[in-house]
Amino acid sequence: MADPFLSIQHVRKSFGATTVVEDFNLDVERGEFVSFLGPSGCGKTTVLRMVAGFEEPSAGKIVVGGKDITRLKPNQRNVGMVFQAYALFPNLTVAQNIGFGLKVAGMPRADIDARVAEMLDMIKLPQMADRYPYQLSGGQQQRIALGRAIAPKPKLLLLDEPLSALDAKVRVSLREEIRSIQKKLGITTIFVTHDQEEALSISDRIAVMYGGKAEQVGTPFEIYNRPATKFVANFVGTLNVLEGKVTDAASGKVQVNTQEVELKGKLNGSKSGDMLSLALRPEAISLGRQPGRDASLTGEISEVHFLGSVIRVRVGIGGNIVSLDTFNNSATPPPAVGEKAEISFSSSDMLVLH
Amino acid sequence: MKAGRFWAWVVFALGAAYFFIPLIATVEFSMRMRRGVYSFDAYKVVLGDARFQATFGYSVLAAVFTIVLGVLIVVPAAYWIRLRLPQLRPIVEFITLLPLVIPAIVIVFGYIRMYGSNSPLPFLATDTGTNALLVIGYATLALPYMYRAVDTGLRTIDVRTLTEAAQILGAGWGTIISRVILPNVLIAVLSGAFLTFAIVIGEFTMASLLNRPAFGPYLQNIGANRAYEPAALAIIAFAITWGCMSLIQILSRFAPKSANRPN
Numbered sequence: 001m002a003d004p005f006l007s008i009q010h011v012r013k014s015f016g017a018t019t020v021v022e023d024f025n026l027d028v029e030r031g032e033f034v035s036f037l038g039p040s041g042c043g044k045t046t047v048l049r050m051v052a053g054f055e056e057p058s059a060g061k062i063v064v065g066g067k068d069i070t071r072l073k074p075n076q077r078n079v080g081m082v083f084q085a086y087a088l089f090p091n092l093t094v095a096q097n098i099g100f101g102l103k104v105a106g107m108p109r110a111d112i113d114a115r116v117a118e119m120l121d122m123i124k125l126p127q128m129a130d131r132y133p134y135q136l137s138g139g140q141q142q143r144i145a146l147g148r149a150i151a152p153k154p155k156l157l158l159l160d161e162p163l164s165a166l167d168a169k170v171r172v173s174l175r176e177e178i179r180s181i182q183k184k185l186g187i188t189t190i191f192v193t194h195d196q197e198e199a200l201s202i203s204d205r206i207a208v209m210y211g212g213k214a215e216q217v218g219t220p221f222e223i224y225n226r227p228a229t230k231f232v233a234n235f236v237g238t239l240n241v242l243e244g245k246v247t248d249a250a251s252g253k254v255q256v257n258t259q260e261v262e263l264k265g266k267l268n269g270s271k272s273g274d275m276l277s278l279a280l281r282p283e284a285i286s287l288g289r290q291p292g293r294d295a296s297l298t299g300e301i302s303e304v305h306f307l308g309s310v311i312r313v314r315v316g317i318g319g320n321i322v323s324l325d326t327f328n329n330s331a332t333p334p335p336a337v338g339e340k341a342e343i344s345f346s347s348s349d350m351l352v353l354h
Numbered sequence: 355m356k357a358g359r360f361w362a363w364v365v366f367a368l369g370a371a372y373f374f375i376p377l378i379a380t381v382e383f384s385m386r387m388r389r390g391v392y393s394f395d396a397y398k399v400v401l402g403d404a405r406f407q408a409t410f411g412y413s414v415l416a417a418v419f420t421i422v423l424g425v426l427i428v429v430p431a432a433y434w435i436r437l438r439l440p441q442l443r444p445i446v447e448f449i450t451l452l453p454l455v456i457p458a459i460v461i462v463f464g465y466i467r468m469y470g471s472n473s474p475l476p477f478l479a480t481d482t483g484t485n486a487l488l489v490i491g492y493a494t495l496a497l498p499y500m501y502r503a504v505d506t507g508l509r510t511i512d513v514r515t516l517t518e519a520a521q522i523l524g525a526g527w528g529t530i531i532s533r534v535i536l537p538n539v540l541i542a543v544l545s546g547a548f549l550t551f552a553i554v555i556g557e558f559t560m561a562s563l564l565n566r567p568a569f570g571p572y573l574q575n576i577g578a579n580r581a582y583e584p585a586a587l588a589i590i591a592f593a594i595t596w597g598c599m600s601l602i603q604i605l606s607r608f609a610p611k612s613a614n615r616p617n
Contacts, residue, residue, distance in 0.1 A: 101523035
């Protein structure tokens with residue numbers, strides 16, 4: 001494999017006695033879009049700020065394009081960044097904001113004007129050149145901030161929760177626009193977010209972070225379908241967790257409440273008598289026995305929520321509650337609370353959490 | 355409600371009368387120099403006096419130097435404290451308030467003892483040195499106003515994020531202060547500058563004890579020896595101060611608007 005474009009190696013960051021990032025490692029290929037996903041305080045923004053140069057790592061190093069940039073100042077790194085709070089310069093027009101980095105770099109005026117026009121076209125705001133930031137909406141300001149960040153052709157683009165301050169509709173359209181611009185330019189991008197839907201929808205890979213560490217790094221498909229840890233499984237997507245006891249480790253039999261399910265070859269290392277947490281995504285479960293589903297459990301319907309096109313059903317199995325969605329069918333009334341119900345699933349969809 | 359409004363107007367009228375009656379009386383008295391008719395003779399005498407022109411010119415120049423010195427010290431200091439040393443803010447605020455509680459006469463006697471012709475830093479041995487010391491003294495007196503004005507201006511912008519946004523775009527500290535921070539707090543700096551100007555123009559104690567030909571000692575001298583001219587001078591000084599305040603108001607309309615504030 002070729003050398004990674006961005007390499008974060010054994011990076012640690014402590015503030016006094018508190019360690020916020022611990023032995024963080026990540027390699028990012030040229031042109032890749034990687035998201036740091038995690039709850040508040042997990043260290044994702046701190047890692048990003050270390051890549052930007054706003055924080056100095058307590059240990060480890062950061063390499064971009066084969067060059068160690070760990071001790072370089074932010075203005076020497078040729079990195080673009082978009083901030084959550086937009087951070088447009090209030091005293092400058094849109095065109096001056098976008099041209100700021102080019103002017104600092106000493107680019108001739110004509111070239112600056114041409115590049116600013118190109119950026120305004122790219123972010124689809126060509127008519128806004130002479131406006132001031134206070135005359136723009138949040139979404140427009142963030143697009144300008146994106147144009148300003150990429151105008152100097154940075155080696156790396158850092159996005160620090162750029163969509164958090166925007167309303168839901170703008171958030172969706174802008175994230176698609178960000179991804180499309182990133183693909184067009186082929187710029188290596190790190191995107192920090194606490195929103196799993198955002199991360200899953202636009203990333204090539206996701207680093208799920210917790211407690212200052214990367215819990216798992218993988219494609220959205222891997223992260224969602226094959227979570228490596230209990231935290232990742234719980235944090236990404238909706239998950240039903242069932243507590244079970246291994247009854248026969250050799251044949252992969254687990255008892256949930258008083259019922260037995262067979263998890264062929266998934267109990268790696270567990271012994272008979274061990275307690276396990278088993279997880280199932282709602283979309284992997286069907287109400288009633290379905291063809292092609294080799295496992296089932298029986299319980300009692302505890303809640304039914306009619307949501308229009310979808311009906312959300314919760315089924316109690318002993319002390320476990322399983323949530324699943326079924327499509328609304330006008331010919332069939334929704335199930336009633338208190339009814340006995342059988343849920344079926346493929347044993348291969350059941351995750352064993354460690 | 356109506357009674358409340360009536361009393362509010364009464365209080366307002368009393369306050370206005372307290373403020374305007376002495377002012378009108380001074381204007382009226384300043385115009386009585388020619389017996390039997392109102393005239394601007396007192397103003398003509400004052401404005402035609404070579405000492406007025408010299409002392410006023412001296413004080414204006416001192417004010418300009420004081421403003422420059424104040425801006426050079428206060429803007430980077432207030433900026434750095436907001437950016438990197440927020441824990442020092444209470445201490446710095448306390449220090450900047452000291453000139454309000456330490457009389458100017460104490461400061462100037464301190465200067466005379468510290469910087470006399472026999473000291474290692476003999477500012478007072480030459481006219482230039484004494485002038486420089488006076489400007490430093492004025493900058494100290496204006497510190498509470500200049501610091502507060504600049505700090506208030508800095509509070510209206512996101513100093514840290516704007517700094518980082520400029521840094522990541524390749525800007526160094528000089529560019530950040532001159533092209534990002536200063537333009538966004540310029541109106542606040544100008545407010546501080548005009549307040550400094552007003553203080554310096556009327557300052558008496560320091561200029562007098564350092565024996566400088568400033569406007570304050572001239573005002574005092576005229577007041578002690580003439581009748582109508584001091585009234586005219588008081589009105590002129592008042593007009594200058596009000597002119598400065600009006601300029602602050604006018605200029606504040608041109609302040610860069612925060613992106614979070616609606617138009």
